[in-house]
Amino acid sequence: MSWTGRSIGLLGAAAMVMSVAACTADSGGGGASCANVYTYQDSSYRDVANVEFTLGKKLGVATQPPCDDTGGRDESEEAVTTQTAYEVDGISPEVAIAIGDTPKTATFFAVGSGSELPPEVQKMIDGS
Template sequence: MTGAPLTVRRVLPAALLVLAAAGCAEGGAAPGGAAEASCAYVVTYADRSYLDTGDTDFTVGEKLGTATVPGCDDTPNDPEGAVPEGRVTAYAVEGTDPAVAIAVGDTPAEAILMKVR
């Protein structure tokens, strides 16, 4: 990435929310009648799994490479409910070791903060 780093202070972009929602579809009624989500927004980078933090105050650093978004099929009897494996760009987070946290998104401006789980 060239130029000054991008500081991110905003709500998650709608496109990423749609992706996360597709991966977190309600899987039906759980015991007691409550609906239960079985897929979380997780990415894998450098043999580590990262979860979305919801944090919006961080600074995107240089491009690291590509992270994998695992596929999800929390509705096995509904072939249209499956979400295939995907790829997303991984970025460093200024002041944080990538072994602890990364940012992911199609562009630095759309990146969301993910922390190792």
């Protein structure tokens, strides 16, 4: 393979890596642009790992907008994703909810911005 062929192959590989990275973190390094974020009743919730919780009653529908990490996406290209929102026992839905297709697949989501979690959620994580 010629030098030109190898260079084009390396540039193509680099472009693929950069496009994958673009979908995982924003240019400021502070957060994910394609993060697992849902909206329920005008509040945004992001997934939180390692939280043990008890599922409460069904609340309604949570929506997840399509990822637009590259800009220029036509709004008609993708529809939003919807899943069922559930209460989390012992915590207000204004603070946290569970989201999933079924109660068995529901995962924990909390309001918050950046790396800060609501104190009620932090207590659940810490086991207090």
